[in-house]
Amino acid sequence: MRRLCLLLAAAGSVSIANAQPPATARTYRSDAVDSAHGDREFVLLWPEGAPGAVGNEPQDKPKLTIYRAPAASATGAAAVVCPGGGYRTLASDHEGKQVAEWLNSLGVSAFVLQYRVGPRYRHPAPLQDARRALRLLRSRAAEYGIDERRLGIVGFSAGGHLASTTGTQPDDPAESVSARPDFMVLAYPVISLQASFTHRGSLTFLLGETPDPKLQEELSNEKRVSSRTPPAFLFHTADDASVPVENSIAFFAALRAESVPAELHVFEKGRHGVGLAQADPALAAWPKLCEAWLRTRGFLERKR
Numbered sequence: 001m002r003r004l005c006l007l008l009a010a011a012g013s014v015s016i017a018n019a020q021p022p023a024t025a026r027t028y029r030s031d032a033v034d035s036a037h038g039d040r041e042f043v044l045l046w047p048e049g050a051p052g053a054v055g056n057e058p059q060d061k062p063k064l065t066i067y068r069a070p071a072a073s074a075t076g077a078a079a080v081v082c083p084g085g086g087y088r089t090l091a092s093d094h095e096g097k098q099v100a101e102w103l104n105s106l107g108v109s110a111f112v113l114q115y116r117v118g119p120r121y122r123h124p125a126p127l128q129d130a131r132r133a134l135r136l137l138r139s140r141a142a143e144y145g146i147d148e149r150r151l152g153i154v155g156f157s158a159g160g161h162l163a164s165t166t167g168t169q170p171d172d173p174a175e176s177v178s179a180r181p182d183f184m185v186l187a188y189p190v191i192s193l194q195a196s197f198t199h200r201g202s203l204t205f206l207l208g209e210t211p212d213p214k215l216q217e218e219l220s221n222e223k224r225v226s227s228r229t230p231p232a233f234l235f236h237t238a239d240d241a242s243v244p245v246e247n248s249i250a251f252f253a254a255l256r257a258e259s260v261p262a263e264l265h266v267f268e269k270g271r272h273g274v275g276l277a278q279a280d281p282a283l284a285a286w287p288k289l290c291e292a293w294l295r296t297r298g299f300l301e302r303k304r
Helices: 002-011 093-105 125-139 158-168 200-207 213-218 246-257 285-296
Strands: 013-017 042-044 063-067 078-082 109-114 151-156 184-187 232-237 262-267
Touching: 063 093, 063 125, 078 093, 078 125, 078 158, 093 109, 093 151, 109 125, 125 151, 125 158, 151 158, 158 184, 158 200, 184 285, 200 213, 232 246, 232 285, 246 262, 262 285
Parallel strands: 013 262, 078 109, 078 151, 151 184, 184 232, 232 262
Antiparallel strands: 042 063, 063 109
């Protein structure tokens, strides 16, 4: 592991830090329905019913919960936020609500995605939802006060797989509005569904107990990077016992091979699913590093 990280450090922007995170208390229960936002404004992605919907329950109705950046500090940038949960549930508080509030503090409008998950839904439902979210926001950019050319996607764990899939799968030429994000922020993401370091739970809930090998390869995003893949910021911990760091390393290497701007930060210690990690003095650095990256790439410039 150490040798591989050092080799990548020679190839591009990588940082490795030491941290021993304390346990973080969880005060909510993850569920297939995003329940962290109270009565905040939201919009249904498919008001007339999502494609392939199997019912009319809240989990059958993908939506975006809206966190508009304060008018005084709004930059025009925006991001769809994809909480993790192994394609089975949604960590809608520490990987959704809290992330949206952090983005708002940077002047970025945030839209937390409730996407459909297993076992009720399999591929392509989550990807349909994420793409629909990006197209909807671009088509309503003026309404939400955002710049359609600075619309990114932020994903955690399995949500990172969904986010990176939107950035690596070809856009639909039949659609008049693009679903390609302008940037990706990927925190301890699942990337591969085929390699030995995949997250078995995400694979099973997305593709089933006996997944189609062709789909596994198609959705192994380290193999789908091209020169058109949007720039990416990645954060992981080296001893993540749930989603191995090799996922981020493989994706970073693929981005570098295609000359796609990318930045990877690997912390030596830290469990999976830390979110913004504000309780840990070392891991809490990653949001600041991400802010600096977004600023350097021009995504945080105030709109005129």
